[in-house]
Amino acid sequence: MADTVGGGLARARGGLGLALRRILSGGRKVEPALYEELLETLIAGDTGVAAAEALVEEVREAAIRRGVVEAEGLRDLVAATLAAQLGPAGELQLPGPGGPPGVVLVVGVNGTGKTTTVAKLAARLAAGGRRPLLVQADTFRAAATEQLSIWGDRLGLDVIHHRPGGDPAAVAFDGVRAAQARGRDVLLVDTAGRLHTRAGLIEELKKVRRVLAREVEGAPHETLLVIDGTAGLNSLEQARVFNEAVSLTGVVVTKLDGTARGGVVLAVRRELGLPVKFVGTGEGVGDLVLFDPVAYAREMLAP
Numbered sequence: 167m168a169d170t171v172g173g174g175l176a177r178a179r180g181g182l183g184l185a186l187r188r189i190l191s192g193g194r195k196v197e198p199a200l201y202e203e204l205l206e207t208l209i210a211g212d213t214g215v216a217a218a219e220a221l222v223e224e225v226r227e228a229a230i231r232r233g234v235v236e237a238e239g240l241r242d243l244v245a246a247t248l249a250a251q252l253g254p255a256g257e258l259q260l261p262g263p264g265g266p267p268g269v270v271l272v273v274g275v276n277g278t279g280k281t282t283t284v285a286k287l288a289a290r291l292a293a294g295g296r297r298p299l300l301v302q303a304d305t306f307r308a309a310a311t312e313q314l315s316i317w318g319d320r321l322g323l324d325v326i327h328h329r330p331g332g333d334p335a336a337v338a339f340d341g342v343r344a345a346q347a348r349g350r351d352v353l354l355v356d357t358a359g360r361l362h363t364r365a366g367l368i369e370e371l372k373k374v375r376r377v378l379a380r381e382v383e384g385a386p387h388e389t390l391l392v393i394d395g396t397a398g399l400n401s402l403e404q405a406r407v408f409n410e411a412v413s414l415t416g417v418v419v420t421k422l423d424g425t426a427r428g429g430v431v432l433a434v435r436r437e438l439g440l441p442v443k444f445v446g447t448g449e450g451v452g453d454l455v456l457f458d459p460v461a462y463a464r465e466m467l468a469p
């Protein structure tokens with residue numbers, strides 16, 4: 167399984183990583199213009215201005231302390247600073263054996279990769295010995311059930327769903343009951359893509375969350391926002407709204423394959439204080455990588 171960032175995120179070396187390595191090479195001297203370029207490159211890579219400024223400032227201070235004069239000598243400092251600002255790696259926090267079933271609620275705007283991420287997470291959990299149940303609380307699109315059912319067939323996992331137009335919270339309720347009846351220890355709850363600007367849709371999501379919280383102790387144990395890594399910093403605004411509505415525990419950034427905007431992982435951490443838990447690097451079921459900041463930063467900056 168592509169479980170290390172080095173495998174799955176080898177593409178971090180392209181895009182932002184490549185741009186950073188270009189600046190920090192070629193026998194250049196450390197000078198103000200170089201820090202300017204570093205700053206501009208980070209901002210162009212979607213780290214957000216505040217995160218970029220904080221990172222460059224910290225690198226500059228560390229470089230002075232250590233007397234670094236060659237640009238290449240900055241690589242390790244940039245990698246270490248980036249990793250520190252990204253925080254620790256964020257595995258899923260689910261109840262262990264003997265506890266209630268783990269509940270993972272997956273939310274986000276249209277087309278970010280929620281359904282695919284639910285399938286990928288299920289495969290990962292199953293490979294780790296858990297017994298997941300898929301719950302399709304997207305009753306908005308008829309095709310949503312079919313899409314998740316295809317994944318369920320492929321993975322050999324059951325899918326709980328209702329008719330299109332039904333109440334998503336009722337599906338969540340049935341999901342919990344089915345998990346108990348069938349001895350499943352993790353529920354992965356997919357939801358309809360929704361505009362963060364539509365209050366009614368956000369209320370519906372809150373109701374799904376309330377039902378899960380009422381039916382399972384401590385649930386949802388994870389509420390993951392799926393954002394599209396190519397969509398730019400607009401994702402942060404969405405994240406704030408979802409966070410307020412359903413208390414996010416982490417973020418999954420999808421489509422980080424082949425984007426120059428990988429810096430969004432830093433913006434998420436800095437602006438929202440939320441860990442990026444996983445990164446999607448393709449459409450296949452194995453294309454989900456546990457996000458490890460140290461490995462990610464190293465991968466980006468290693469020669």
Ligand SMILES: Nc1nc2c(ncn2[C@@H]2O[C@H](COP(=O)(O)OP(=O)(O)OP(=O)(O)O)[C@@H](O)[C@H]2O)c(=O)[nH]1
Nearest residue numbers: 276277278279280281282359420421446447448449
């Ligand atoms: N390249 C790439 N494509 C992805 C990734 N994750 C999802 N996709 C693709 O993005 C498209 C949308 O994925 P879905 O999982 O259907 O997205 P969704 O958020 O469930 O969409 P809605 O339910 O309509 O809101 C599909 O074509 C996926 O194959 C990823 O990490 N990388």
Ligand SMILES: [Mg+2]
Nearest residue numbers: 280281304310
């Ligand atoms: Mg979907």
